[in-house]
Amino acid sequence: MVLDKGLGLETAESLMKISGEYVDYLKFGWGTSIVHEQDIIRSKVEMYQSYDITPYTGGTLFELACYQNKLDEFYQEAHDLGFTAIEVSDGSSHIPHDEKLEYIREAKKEGFEVLSEVGKKNPDLDKEITVAERVEFMKEEYKAGSSLVIVEAREGGKNIGIYDSKGNAKESEIDYILDNFDSNKILWEAPNKDQQVFFILKLGNDVNLGNISSDEITSLETLRRGLRGDTFGKI
Amino acid sequence: MVLDKGLGLETAESLMKISGEYVDYLKFGWGTSIVHEQDIIRSKVEMYQSYDITPYTGGTLFELACYQNKLDEFYQEAHDLGFTAIEVSDGSSHIPHDEKLEYIREAKKEGFEVLSEVGKKNPDLDKEITVAERVEFMKEEYKAGSSLVIVEAREGGKNIGIYDSKGNAKESEIDYILDNFDSNKILWEAPNKDQQVFFILKLGNDVNLGNISSDEITSLETLRRGLRGDTFGKI
Amino acid sequence: MVLDKGLGLETAESLMKISGEYVDYLKFGWGTSIVHEQDIIRSKVEMYQSYDITPYTGGTLFELACYQNKLDEFYQEAHDLGFTAIEVSDGSSHIPHDEKLEYIREAKKEGFEVLSEVGKKNPDLDKEITVAERVEFMKEEYKAGSSLVIVEAREGGKNIGIYDSKGNAKESEIDYILDNFDSNKILWEAPNKDQQVFFILKLGNDVNLGNISSDEITSLETLRRGLRGDTFGKI
Numbered sequence: 044m045v046l047d048k049g050l051g052l053e054t055a056e057s058l059m060k061i062s063g064e065y066v067d068y069l070k071f072g073w074g075t076s077i078v079h080e081q082d083i084i085r086s087k088v089e090m091y092q093s094y095d096i097t098p099y100t101g102g103t104l105f106e107l108a109c110y111q112n113k114l115d116e117f118y119q120e121a122h123d124l125g126f127t128a129i130e131v132s133d134g135s136s137h138i139p140h141d142e143k144l145e146y147i148r149e150a151k152k153e154g155f156e157v158l159s160e161v162g163k164k165n166p167d168l169d170k171e172i173t174v175a176e177r178v179e180f181m182k183e184e185y186k187a188g189s190s191l192v193i194v195e196a197r198e199g200g201k202n203i204g205i206y207d208s209k210g211n212a213k214e215s216e217i218d219y220i221l222d223n224f225d226s227n228k229i230l231w232e233a234p235n236k237d238q239q240v241f242f243i244l245k246l247g248n249d250v251n252l253g254n255i256s257s258d259e260i261t262s263l264e265t266l267r268r269g270l271r272g273d274t275f276g277k278i
Numbered sequence: 279m280v281l282d283k284g285l286g287l288e289t290a291e292s293l294m295k296i297s298g299e300y301v302d303y304l305k306f307g308w309g310t311s312i313v314h315e316q317d318i319i320r321s322k323v324e325m326y327q328s329y330d331i332t333p334y335t336g337g338t339l340f341e342l343a344c345y346q347n348k349l350d351e352f353y354q355e356a357h358d359l360g361f362t363a364i365e366v367s368d369g370s371s372h373i374p375h376d377e378k379l380e381y382i383r384e385a386k387k388e389g390f391e392v393l394s395e396v397g398k399k400n401p402d403l404d405k406e407i408t409v410a411e412r413v414e415f416m417k418e419e420y421k422a423g424s425s426l427v428i429v430e431a432r433e434g435g436k437n438i439g440i441y442d443s444k445g446n447a448k449e450s451e452i453d454y455i456l457d458n459f460d461s462n463k464i465l466w467e468a469p470n471k472d473q474q475v476f477f478i479l480k481l482g483n484d485v486n487l488g489n490i491s492s493d494e495i496t497s498l499e500t501l502r503r504g505l506r507g508d509t510f511g512k513i
Numbered sequence: 514m515v516l517d518k519g520l521g522l523e524t525a526e527s528l529m530k531i532s533g534e535y536v537d538y539l540k541f542g543w544g545t546s547i548v549h550e551q552d553i554i555r556s557k558v559e560m561y562q563s564y565d566i567t568p569y570t571g572g573t574l575f576e577l578a579c580y581q582n583k584l585d586e587f588y589q590e591a592h593d594l595g596f597t598a599i600e601v602s603d604g605s606s607h608i609p610h611d612e613k614l615e616y617i618r619e620a621k622k623e624g625f626e627v628l629s630e631v632g633k634k635n636p637d638l639d640k641e642i643t644v645a646e647r648v649e650f651m652k653e654e655y656k657a658g659s660s661l662v663i664v665e666a667r668e669g670g671k672n673i674g675i676y677d678s679k680g681n682a683k684e685s686e687i688d689y690i691l692d693n694f695d696s697n698k699i700l701w702e703a704p705n706k707d708q709q710v711f712f713i714l715k716l717g718n719d720v721n722l723g724n725i726s727s728d729e730i731t732s733l734e735t736l737r738r739g740l741r742g743d744t745f746g747k748i
């Protein structure tokens with residue numbers, strides 16, 4: 044899963060021509076899809092889909108719509124723009140978990156594939172979630188209809204969720220998650236190279252990784268195949 | 279204000295199509311505009327202007343021309359390339375402040391909009407300027423004709439001017455500046471996300487921010503609108 | 514020498530139009546050239562050559578071919594893709610130095626220009642190489658036919674070879690190398706700006722620098738010409 048922070052249409056297409064085959068999902072980061080003209084977003088959505096990529100709206104946009112009681116308009120606009128998937132998250136706002144599960148079911152009924160995200164964007168709030176709770180949320184969200192559950196790490200990947208303040212993976216927490224939830228249903232946000240290497244060596248080269256910078260698509264593919272020093276001879 | 283470090287014409291245009299409406303000024307960083315072919319610079323200048331953006335020459339180019347006694351050639355070339363604005367700075371060279379004010383007046387007479395910058399690129403020299411002097415310089419430069427006074431932070435934004443060695447804003451210095459100078463006339467260089475968040479929360483979402491990376495135009499706009507976690511619900 | 518991490522063809526060409534004249538060599542990083550479709554790699558190779566740039570394959574690809582006993586196929590494919598130069602390295606795998614020298618000679622016979630690299634990608638292994646050994650390797654590799662010997666620093670430039678854990682240049686080691694080997698035959702990997710400034714001020718503005726990010730081509734040229742604060746008035 045690649046994070047699109049606002050690439051131009053032509054630049055994005057040039058990139059997809061060379062490396063689009065290595066991308067499954069593409070997130071229009073945060074609320075970017077309402078900052079830009081609808082025509083250009085629609086063109087980008089179609090372009091990504093033509094490379095067999097599923098573009099989806101960032102969770103913050105869902106949260107804003109939820110917060111403003113405008114979910115119907117949000118679903119309609121996402122349909123109009125051509126999105127077939129959306130992210131449901133509660134990283135920036137407080138949503139009781141039962142309600143979040145209901146939103147996942149509702150979005151599914153609206154015809155969307157749903158990716159849901161567990162974790163808070165504010166590190167202090169994020170630390171209040173125990174790993175046991177995290178797993179419980181993941182299980183419930185998957186059961187409610189999420190195709191993948193995203194483990195939050197933001198764009199920076201430091202001092203949040205499964206990463207310490209230097210961005211190192213907290214292996215015992217990750218092991219706990221893996222012992223209690225199917226790793227194939229997890230999308231690990233792993234914006235930094237060392238995090239990508241960690242998961243590839245731990246879980247295999249087809250591990251689901253997210254928040255990949257658009258500049259790093261090819262680098263990650265070389266890591267997956269043992270074509271970069273960090274994983275050479277280890278795959 | 280966005281920093282252009284040498285984008286290709288087509289790539290820059292692709293970016294402006296999607297996010298040019300959020301850019302007011304675009305700086306051709308440092309001396310980049312004499313490193314490249316005149317034709318391509320002229321095309322970039324026109325392209326940016328067609329999106330209602332004011333492109334301008336980086337201050338280092340002015341300082342070099344000044345240092346080499348070639349200001350007339352500099353003004354002529356800037357006109358030939360289509361620039362309607364230039365930056366007048368003394369960050370890399372020593373220019374007595376009276377002389378700097380005279381250059382601002384002169385450039386105005388030559389028909390340019392002038393943005394002037396206060397601060398030194400060398401952190402040791404920069405620390406010698408007290409905040410009271412900084413404000414005094416800003417007042418005089420504005421009076422001499424600058425449309426905006428830029429507070430220097432370089433591309434890195436650390437250990438310089440209003441930022442400490444970790445890039446955190448020094449709030450008491452900023453407050454002193456705000457108490458003594460009209461914030462609408464200031465362009466704060468704020469290359470890092472936390473700095474952008476700081477100023478948006480402190481001064482409102484229409485605060486003038488500069489040295490924005492071309493990759494971060496859309497991210498900054500989402501911050502301004504409360505569409506990214508850092509400012510969600512706070513705008 | 515610029516590091517291409519997987520730029521789209523059109524984006525790369527847009528960049529070369531504006532700044533290709535400042536690039537001599539362009540490395541297809543790591544194993545990127547087998548991750549992408551042959552057609553697009555061939556088009557990129559031709560495009561770079563049309564700007565008088567020598568594109569070459571990253572060393573990891575050579576090492577993989579070596580490790581898998583597929584050097585003949587590797588040479589053939591490099592020829593087919595239009596490459597006239599390759600990198601021979603032993604940064605990710607163990608290759609006895611005599612064998613490495615033999616590979617350099619062999620690749621020359623196959624018609625390639627050879628750039629060879631000294632250093633290990635794993636910092637712990639890299640530290641086992643004394644500076645005297647490093648120089649000895651460089652001399653032998655140059656004698657075996659390398660046109661330039663690359664001093665490894667990876668994409669990050671920290672805690673490896675001639676850089677300490679903060680990325681600062683270890684000047685005494687560099688002086689030892691310079692005292693014992695012709696600096697014109699060295700290509701210093703210097704991915705970070707401070708490293709570029711260090712070498713420009715130490716060895717002159719035509720020093721060979723490598724692993725330059727594609728975003729920093731113009732910035733580096735301004736540093737070389739004293740058109741950026743860091744080297745202003747010092748060139």
